[in-house]
Amino acid sequence: MTNSIKEIEGMEVIFIIGSNTKETHPVIANRMIKAYRKGAKIIVADPRKVPMVRFSEVFMKLKPGTDIALLNGMAHVILKEGLHNKEFIEAKTENFDEWKESVEEYTPDYVERITGVNKDEIIKAARLYGGSRKAGLFYTMGITQHTCGTENVRAIANLVMLTGNIGRESTGVNPLRGQNNVQGASDAGCLPNVYPGYQNTEDAEVRSKFEKAWGTALSQKKGLKATEMIPAALEGKLKALYIMGENPAVTDPNTHHTVKALKSLDFLVVQDIFMTETAELADVVLPSACFAEKDGTFSNTERRVQRVKKAVNSPGEAKDDLSIIMEISKRLGYPMTYGSPEDVLTEFGQLWPTIGGITYQRLNKEGIQWPCLTKDHPGTPYLYKDGFKKPKIHFHAISYAPPAEITDSEYPFILTTGRNLFQYHAGSMTRRVKPIETHAGEPYVEINPEDGKILNIKDGQMVTVTSRRGKINIKARITNSVSKGTIFIPMHYSEAAANIITNDALDAHVKIPEYKVCAVNIKKAG
Amino acid sequence: MNKNITIQVCMGTGGIAAGGSEVLAAFESLMREKNIPAEFKKECSMHKVGCRGLCAKDVLVDIITDDRRTIYQYIKPEMVERIIDEHVVGGNPVSEWEVAEDYHKFHEKQVKVVLSDCGNIDPEDINAYIAVDGYKAVEKVFASMTPEEVIDIMKKSGLRGRGGAGFPTGVKWEACRKAEAGQKYIICNADEGDPGAFMDRAVIEGNPHAVIEGMVVGAYAIGASKGYVYIRAEYPLAVERLKKAIKDARERGFIGKNILGKGFDFDIKIKLGAGAFVCGEETALIASIEGQRGMPRAKPPFPVHRGLWGKPTVINNVETLANIPYIIKKGHEWFSSYGTEKSKGTKVFALTGKIKNSGLIEVPMGITLKEIIYDIGGGIENGKALKAVQTGGPSGGCITTDMLDITMDYESLARVGSIVGSGGMIVLDEDDCMVNVAKYFLQFTQSESCGKCVPCRIGTKRLLEIMDRITKGAGRQGDIELLEKLSSDIKAASLCGLGQTAPNPVLSTIKYFREEYDAHLQGKCPAKACREMLTYHIIEEFCKGCGACLRACPAGAITGEKKKPHKIAPEICIKCGACFDVCKFKAVGKE
Amino acid sequence: MKKLKITIDGKTIEVPENTTVLDAAKMADIAIPTLCHHPKLTPFGGCRLCIVEIKGIPRPVTSCTTPVSEGMEVTTSNPQIEDLRKTVLELILSDHPNDCMVCEKAGDCTLQELAYFYGIRENRFAGERRIYEKKDGNPFIERDMEKCILCGRCVKVCDEVQGVGAIDFTYRGFKSKICPPYEKDLDCEFCGQCVAVCPTGALTGKQWTMKGRQMGVKEVDTVCSYCGTGCNITLHVKDNTVVRVTSKEDTWHEGWLCIKGRFGYTFINSPDRLKRPLIRTAPEGQSSPDPLSLFKEASWNEAFDLIASKLSGIKSKHGADAIGGLSSARCTNEENYIFQKFIRAAVGTNNVDHCARL
Known part of the structure; x- marks a missing residue:
């Protein structure tokens, strides 16, 4: 997030696209509701009638995978009505005129035809967002988990640059992180192309800095992304995989494919707190400590580094991940000896000055939002106050293209996936919480009443959902939440795992899979 | 044969209950069926009118001919034919059915402002209202007055809120006028909830256009473009007449867009209440219109600053609004010529209880209670002795016989611990137990408490429990002091007017009838009204052994042979009083 | 200002x-x-x-x-004000079970504390008390309406903060009661905000009934491990078991939590937790309804040795790039840092990633 969660309550306009905030980030939704109570206008764009729609001024129920058209359409209206921020565009951006031409064709009528959203709503949304200079934009995986994920994000960036809604308090772009420490894992360099602090592995100067700090030569070769490791395993290029706290056998798209890849490995280590679907495939399973059993830090979606404290001892002989990795590293001839987790953070901070001012002692009360450069730096609630890294940011012309898989007579429905309020991700935690299982322990597929009627499917009946990659049996839930022609399955339930049928087509740039759109068929089971 | 005959049948709720619809139907059908010359029929009109006050004598029928008005009382459908034959056609009134002197005495000391057209015009006919100068006030303010001038007249008239609190209407309007906001509202509070009160109901049923006209004037004065009438759903007739009146007024351009072509917009919506007493409280009423549960909130801010949907809002009671057209038309001097120094104009009271002429009365402020009870009300029923008059309903208090010279105005009533309130006036006689009366009102307020604040929700419940045990002969030493303490704490600590006044009936009866409380604590109900404290027995010398009591007793507590004195077994008797009621020989005694 | x-x-x-x-x-x-x-x-x-x-x-x-x-x-x-307050408190207590001995909220109850400060032992206003036979069947929140003092906090938090409005005042007078529509069982987002703001024992978590109040319960402030919001939570620990989760009002997110943060903690002490290292004994590709049967328990040394030798073997045979590491968005910054360092410095490859895209 470029803003802080606290700042949400000061926003005039809140534009939520591809985020079911009320269910996936409920406490952030609380802040949005607080803003709403203070008079903020909320715009929601989503293929489903998500709960935040209750608080919205405008709701655009778009067809899955048509975000670019919608965003370009809004930009078109903002330009037509002269609501764009000329000073900002002049001072801080480049390529505006070329880009401007590229949105010329996205008239409200044209966009209505692509997205299924009434043009009046598009115009209304554009006027609201474009008319405000204190607007926050929010998105999550509904934007990124597409083959055009990167382009979706660029289309968002264009809209933000067009209005200059960034770099001020309560004004910015706010991707919401879905997991507690995605931010931290990325910051810490668990990415194939960057060292800790987003420092490029291909930059020789950077590499030599890390080689010096770590006392060893480092590989110059580009690493594989998670979504590339699976095909590499199948091809026999990747022989061993060490998985710490992940469950790709459920969370990867087209899981049949993933399971096959994991099975084909020579050696698989899984370090986890439960015997997950992935751990079942391992050669060695290591019991680790959960968050309540260790000290350390998490970084949340607003870059707030926060202290995690040990409250209970781990069960049996389970160890914290830090001790486990240090032990194995030692046996591989690279001893790492840290006296405490804080020593690790100190080293991290020396290599990435952005968090250089953070110490455990300083985190005690509220945590600190990076950048925090020195021991007396208060942290940074919102980014880009003093401009961007590059002198000018670029308008990228983005054009709408249909998703990788489109519906046809054999697979006439669009499946989109996501979370519900009650369960979490692959469910290894929440599905072990009894009241949650009692209340929301059953997988389901949301089907529009009209489709239900045509297919003669009633609420509560079992149906079979089939895609080109697999099929699952699942209970139907008839609801207006989804539009005709679209169905929704939550990802949490391994007994009817949505990802058996999802498409593993990837975004060309960042290799994110297209969880949000695939073509399926539904039939009554039996 | 008469010419130009008007037949008016009272069809307020009281009139309808007594058979007014049937009487009017009888007139209509008989006039049709009877062999009456067509030319004559043309000259003869028949219509309903709203409440005219003396409900005790319903159905009241007026036959108005060229030269005189004849008023009939207690009319039933079967009597209609003779009236038509002898009076309408024959020209000779049926004198033995005409109202007697008491009817005229009932009206003699009344002054009708609010009710001046009520009972004289057809409430469902806007032309009837216009014919008596209706909507002239609207025409006048739009033609020649600024909103400030309207407010000034209201202030000079001295009109105070008739809903109970008595706040000067002009001052309220002025505060709202001065509040800056794009949208303002005027609300007519027709959530009349006091037990025994029916003033507002009668006004709306009898002359709904006067209320609408008052609202239009008020809206113009404060600058409101929207108005609501908050009326309880238990008043179906009033709602129906009001709906029609609003529709007719809109068609005639007295409300709606661009009223009288003067560029002012104002329209009225009806909002039905679900019969919660507390919704008569302004802030609860507002919450209810907003779709919330009707619970009061703390003031300030007052509704004139932050009211409906957070916008400046004036809330006026029905009677207050119905005064306004007359004040505008006749001037503030005329209005303030009635009443006392601080309480101007007239007040409508619902006179009920043990009074001969029960009904709706309008009297000038400052009239004495004695005049109301004896001159207008005709005294106490069945020759019993007056014990007290309860005014102000569940929020009010009692006035005793030695205070009958008290004048009816806001200040005097407050001085003796009662209130004008919305205008309920219940007359009590020697058979009424004051402890029981207080308990009755408390039962009402307790069950109508919204539950928001502790003193009202639990405090009134505890008061009621104490009152209950006292009336059951289970009172404890110290109960009276406990009642006084708890009452004063509830009054001091409650959130809204409901709780702040709920203990008034208790405090007032303790103040003036403490000896009745003491008697209860000693096991006696002096008025013999608290059943559970009574024992029933047969007085042998009067008992004829007819067996009526034996048959009436639901508990089988009475035994005895025919024509011999019967006996009541006290251990079986459930003290229902059925034997006492059926005995023709006064042979059942109660102590 | x-x-x-x-x-x-x-x-x-x-x-x-x-x-x-x-x-x-x-x-x-x-x-x-x-x-x-x-x-x-x-x-x-x-x-x-x-x-x-x-x-x-x-x-x-x-x-x-x-x-x-x-x-x-x-x-x-002043004496008058204090006297009124005492009357109000006595009235509340006259309609309260006063079973603090067994109440979940004892020791943390505002009503109890005030009764203590005002020294209320006898009650002048003892009388009828509300008795409710029907209990709410929802799996999360215990709603003991006999203990409810109708302060309205739950109603407001549900509406104003959560935007749900699952409950409201119903009935009138002494019978006033807060409940879901038609007195059905609560069916809402189960964020438990109502539980957090309840000043008495009327609303508590079903999971924490009779698991420990204050005595011997340690409170540890930490961070929720579900979504990326990173709410501050306080774990209540008794005998090495997390018995309750709360969040403090003065946290940056104002102490609000969601269903998962507030109620989704029992996995910590789940009997399913892995307790010892496991080494696969079943052939590659075999699966079982009881996955543990595919493995034998091993000592840490055994497991470490096996991993070290396997990874060394693959590295020397196929090169370091034949090895990959997937780290976790569930782990701490420190663990993620050390993991990528391990993969890069000890194994010698950039094949390291985590689930940011999933």
Whole structure:
């Protein structure tokens, strides 16, 4: 997030696209509701009638995978009505005129035809967002988990640059992180192309800095992304995989494919707190400590580094991940000896000055939002106050293209996936919480009443959902939440795992899979 | 044969209950069926009118001919034919059915402002209202007055809120006028909830256009473009007449867009209440219109600053609004010529209880209670002795016989611990137990408490429990002091007017009838009204052994042979009083 | 912002415009008792405990609803006020089970604390008490409406903060009650915000019934491990078991949590937790309904040795790039840092990633 969660309550306009905030980030939704109570206008764009729609001024129920058209359409209206921020565009951006031409064709009528959203709503949304200079934009995986994920994000960036809604308090772009420490894992360099602090592995100067700090030569070769490791395993290029706290056998798209890849490995280590679907495939399973059993830090979606404290001892002989990795590293001839987790953070901070001012002692009360450069730096609630890294940011012309898989007579429905309020991700935690299982322990597929009627499917009946990659049996839930022609399955339930049928087509740039759109068929089971 | 005959049948709720619809139907059908010359029929009109006050004598029928008005009382459908034959056609009134002197005495000391057209015009006919100068006030303010001038007249008239609190209407309007906001509202509070009160109901049923006209004037004065009438759903007739009146007024351009072509917009919506007493409280009423549960909130801010949907809002009671057209038309001097120094104009009271002429009365402020009870009300029923008059309903208090010279105005009533309130006036006689009366009102307020604040929700419940045990002969030493303490704490600590006044009936009866409380604590109900404290027995010398009591007793507590004195077994008797009621020989005694 | 000068109990202070008398008193370190007020919710004015006297106003007013005005003179305590407060408390307690011995909330209950401070032993107003036979069947929140004092906090938090409105006041008078529509079982988002703001034992978590109150319970402030919001939570630990999760009002997210953060903690002490290292004994590709049967328990040394030798073997045979590491968004910064360092420095490849895309 470029803003802080606290700042949400000061926003005039809140534009939520591809985020079911009320269910996936409920406490952030609380802040949005607080803003709403203070008079903020909320715009929601989503293929489903998500709960935040209750608080919205405008709701655009778009067809899955048509975000670019919608965003370009809004930009078109903002330009037509002269609501764009000329000073900002002049001072801080480049390529505006070329880009401007590229949105010329996205008239409200044209966009209505692509997205299924009434043009009046598009115009209304554009006027609201474009008319405000204190607007926050929010998105999550509904934007990124597409083959055009990167382009979706660029289309968002264009809209933000067009209005200059960034770099001020309560004004910015706010991707919401879905997991507690995605931010931290990325910051810490668990990415194939960057060292800790987003420092490029291909930059020789950077590499030599890390080689010096770590006392060893480092590989110059580009690493594989998670979504590339699976095909590499199948091809026999990747022989061993060490998985710490992940469950790709459920969370990867087209899981049949993933399971096959994991099975084909020579050696698989899984370090986890439960015997997950992935751990079942391992050669060695290591019991680790959960968050309540260790000290350390998490970084949340607003870059707030926060202290995690040990409250209970781990069960049996389970160890914290830090001790486990240090032990194995030692046996591989690279001893790492840290006296405490804080020593690790100190080293991290020396290599990435952005968090250089953070110490455990300083985190005690509220945590600190990076950048925090020195021991007396208060942290940074919102980014880009003093401009961007590059002198000018670029308008990228983005054009709408249909998703990788489109519906046809054999697979006439669009499946989109996501979370519900009650369960979490692959469910290894929440599905072990009894009241949650009692209340929301059953997988389901949301089907529009009209489709239900045509297919003669009633609420509560079992149906079979089939895609080109697999099929699952699942209970139907008839609801207006989804539009005709679209169905929704939550990802949490391994007994009817949505990802058996999802498409593993990837975004060309960042290799994110297209969880949000695939073509399926539904039939009554039996 | 008469010419130009008007037949008016009272069809307020009281009139309808007594058979007014049937009487009017009888007139209509008989006039049709009877062999009456067509030319004559043309000259003869028949219509309903709203409440005219003396409900005790319903159905009241007026036959108005060229030269005189004849008023009939207690009319039933079967009597209609003779009236038509002898009076309408024959020209000779049926004198033995005409109202007697008491009817005229009932009206003699009344002054009708609010009710001046009520009972004289057809409430469902806007032309009837216009014919008596209706909507002239609207025409006048739009033609020649600024909103400030309207407010000034209201202030000079001295009109105070008739809903109970008595706040000067002009001052309220002025505060709202001065509040800056794009949208303002005027609300007519027709959530009349006091037990025994029916003033507002009668006004709306009898002359709904006067209320609408008052609202239009008020809206113009404060600058409101929207108005609501908050009326309880238990008043179906009033709602129906009001709906029609609003529709007719809109068609005639007295409300709606661009009223009288003067560029002012104002329209009225009806909002039905679900019969919660507390919704008569302004802030609860507002919450209810907003779709919330009707619970009061703390003031300030007052509704004139932050009211409906957070916008400046004036809330006026029905009677207050119905005064306004007359004040505008006749001037503030005329209005303030009635009443006392601080309480101007007239007040409508619902006179009920043990009074001969029960009904709706309008009297000038400052009239004495004695005049109301004896001159207008005709005294106490069945020759019993007056014990007290309860005014102000569940929020009010009692006035005793030695205070009958008290004048009816806001200040005097407050001085003796009662209130004008919305205008309920219940007359009590020697058979009424004051402890029981207080308990009755408390039962009402307790069950109508919204539950928001502790003193009202639990405090009134505890008061009621104490009152209950006292009336059951289970009172404890110290109960009276406990009642006084708890009452004063509830009054001091409650959130809204409901709780702040709920203990008034208790405090007032303790103040003036403490000896009745003491008697209860000693096991006696002096008025013999608290059943559970009574024992029933047969007085042998009067008992004829007819067996009526034996048959009436639901508990089988009475035994005895025919024509011999019967006996009541006290251990079986459930003290229902059925034997006492059926005995023709006064042979059942109660102590 | 405009500042107003007011006097509270003889102490003159300056406070911003629109401050309530209650908040102004707090700024002056003067405590006023209250049950229905909650700093994050709109004022209610129902409990009547925070009444104060203000010069020029004939009757006591609730300090939670009254904004300050210039020159206002406030008395927060005198015998009359305290007497009224005592009556109000006695009235509340006259309709309360007073079973603090077995109440989940004992020791952390505002009502109990006030009864203690006002020394209420006898009750002048003892009388009928509300009795509710039907219990709410939802799996998360225990709703003991006999303990409810109708302060309205739950109703407001559900509406104002959560935007749900699952409950409201129903009935009138003494029978007033807070419940879901038609008195059905609660069916809502189960965020438990209502539980967090309840000042008595009326609303508690079903999971924490009889698991421990204050005695011997340690509180540890940490961070929720579900979504990326990173709410601050406090784990209540008794005998090495997490028995409850709460969040403090003064956290940056105002102490609000969601169903997962508040109720989704029992996995920590789940019997399914892995307790010892496991080494696969079943052939590659075999699966079982009881996955543990595919493995044998091993010592840490055994497991470490096996991993080290396998990874070394693959590295020397196929090169370091034949090895990959997937780290986790569930682990700490420190663990992620050390993991990528391990993969890069010890194994020697950049094949390291985590689930940011999934």
